[in-house]
Amino acid sequence: MATADPVPTTPALRSEFPAPTHPDRLQVNRSDKAFCSGAYSLIDLPAGALFAKITTATPGKKAYTSVQTGPDTHIELNSDLVYCNHSCEPSVVFDMSRMEVRVVDGRPLKAGDALTFFYPSTEWDMDQPFQCTCGASVCRGLITGAKAMPADVLGEYWLNPHIEDMLKGQ
Template identity: 60%
Template sequence: MPPAAIIDAAPAAAPNGKQQSIVSSVKSVIAPSSSIADNSTSVPAWVKPDLTRLLRVEHLEGSFASRSISLVDLPAGAVFARITNPTPATCAYTSVQASKDLHIELNSDLVYINHSCNPTLIFDMPRWEVRVNPDRAEGLKAGEELTFFYPSTEWDMSQPFDCRCKESNCQGAISGAKTMPADVLSKYWLAPHIESLLKEQRSIESNGNGSKNSA
C-alpha cells in the first residue's frame, strides 16, 4: 500500500459543496462469501464490485500522496467492500498479505486505502472483506479517510516507513508485525495469519531462551 502517512504535502482542501452521505442498510454481521485457509496460496474468483459508490480517490501532490475518502456511513464491523479482483504477487509496497505464504495485488481502488495508527478499516483476509474497524465505536462516516493498520496484515514489509499519521498513538517506524512490540500489537485487530506468526515467533524465542538457560 502506498503509505499516505509519509506524505510531505499538506492535505487537500475539501471539495466545494456538501457531499451527501449514503447510509447503508447492511448490518454489521454478514456471512462471508468464502474463506481462506491460513496456508492458502490461491485466491477465490468473485465478481468485480463497483467501488465508485463507496470511495473517492484523491491524488495529492508529492510521493505516496494519494488517498481514499469514504462516500458511505457504516457501523463498526460492517462490510465496506469485498476483495474481488486480487492476483497473487510478491511482497511489495502495493501488496497485501493474505496468509502466511500469500501476498496479493488488489487490482482496484482499494489499493489507495493507506496506513494509520488509528484506522477506520480492517482487512479481514480470511473472509476476503474490508470491514469497518470493529473497535471504532463511532463507525465510519462519509468524508473520512479510509485507512488500516498495516502490521495487522503485514508481517515483514518490503518498504518500511516512518509514520506521520499524527494520531496520539502514532507508532513511528512501521515495518510489519514481526518487529513491533507485543504490547502495541495487542491493542489492534490482527489477521489470523499474523496471530499465528506471532505465536510461532514467541515459541522460537521461548525455546531459544530455554536452551540458553539450560546451557
C-alpha cells in the same frame, strides 16, 4: 491523516484503474506527490460493518503495493482499495481470511473519513518500512511490520489470523 500511498501516482499506474472500482463506496484523491494520494469514504456505516468485498485481487509477490494474505502469500488488490493508507488509528480492517474490508469495531465510519488500516495487521515484515506521520495520539513511528512490534502494542489492534499465527510461532 494519510501516511503512505501504496501506489506512486505516475501516469502509467493511473491508467491501470481507468474507472473507479468502487464508485458508490470510495473516492480516490490523487496527488502528483509520491505517497500522498488517499481513499475517502462516500458512505456512512456503523462500526464493524462490511465496507467492501475484495474481488479483483490476483496473486502477487511481496511488494510495497501488495497485501499479505498468509505466511508466504501476497495479493495485488487491482482496485481503488490500493489507495487505503496506513494509520495507527485506522478506520477499516483488511480481513484477508474473508477477503473483505470492514469498518473497525468501536466507531462508525462517516462519509468523508479517510480509509486507513493498520499495515501490521496484514504485514509481517514490510517490503518498504516507513516513518509513520499519521498524527494519531497513538502513532507508532517506524512501521516495519508485525514481526518487530511489541506484543502489547499489537494487542491493541485487530490482526489477521496469519499474523496471529506467526506471532505464536516467534
